[in-house]
Amino acid sequence: MTDVLHGSGSHGVAHCGSVSALTLGLPAATAVPEARARLPKAMFVGHAQISAKLKQRLTNDIESITMLALLRPSNTGLAAGARVPEVLVIGLRLSAKAVLVPTEVIELIAAQRKSGIVFAVVRDKPVDGGVREECTLAVRRALPGKAGHLPVHEVFADVWQPAHEVMLDIDTVRRAKSDDSAGASIDDLWSSLCAQIILGVPDGTDLDARIVRRAQISELEMTIDKLTRDHQRAKDADQRNEIYAKLHKAKQQLDTLRAQ
Known part of the structure; x- marks a missing residue:
């Protein structure tokens, strides 16, 4: 070459x-x-x-x-x-x-x-x-x-x-x-x-850190999408509450990453 x-x-x-x-x-x-x-x-x-x-x-x-x-x-x-x-x-x-x-x-x-x-x-x-x-x-x-x-x-x-x-x-x-x-x-x-x-x-x-953050945001978005669908399908109250808690935590994490 x-x-x-x-x-x-x-x-x-x-x-x-x-x-x-x-x-x-x-x-x-x-x-x-x-x-x-x-x-x-x-x-x-x-x-x-x-x-x-x-x-x-x-x-x-x-x-x-x-x-x-x-x-x-x-x-x-x-x-x-x-x-x-x-x-x-x-x-x-x-x-x-x-x-x-x-x-x-x-x-x-x-x-x-x-x-x-x-x-x-x-x-x-x-x-x-x-x-x-x-x-x-x-x-x-x-x-x-x-x-x-x-x-x-x-x-x-x-x-x-x-x-x-x-x-x-x-x-x-x-x-x-x-x-x-x-x-x-x-x-x-x-x-x-x-x-x-x-x-x-x-x-x-700080490109490496931003690439990592983008990957984490993408993963959290997919997690939130799945948990939202799981929450809509769940019929048991305890199960719905458990899923809602996970969904709330994931949304908080996503907001934190987006704010960085």
Whole structure:
């Protein structure tokens, strides 16, 4: 992958379908030249032991893999990161029959690099007798865990949108560099991009804690929904009272989390 990342050229910028670094709102300096952007699937198979099922998905579900952008201190104006050396933007073009975010393929590719990687997944969706090109952004991120334990990663994906509407915001982080004497770094950029995809906002502050809180809120909402239905069905007074107490406690916990 080194030749692709360090290559330069005067030809057009790389595209995955109609999606490019420029359509995503990234600076032209970060765009990878089209002539050097295509990544062969075999590149990712040779460095990892993968199952026959995953190899089949890589072959059948992914039409092409394209390097769209490379964000570094030299082309973003940000300081070097202590954890993340650079952020790559890789386009995954789905084949005609594939419709879902290729989570296992994203896991395979992202696990092979220390860089942060934003995946722009592009598909064609039949709509009203025609076809609409759609895109979603995805990242693989380590979940908050206990010290000394092996990290557990999860692939997060945004909603599908018309391809021309999908954007990434790096200006928020770059403005923070001028407002903060310490300056923002590539680490901050990665946190911001993850926050955009996972939480829908560019603020990457305390991201792990916010991801945990969002998961807890989602779990409590499902618990409240179940307890509400159980309470409606319960006929025994003692059982109804017991369920109501659990429901009241869960609602209090939810209110507390939402207020944080």
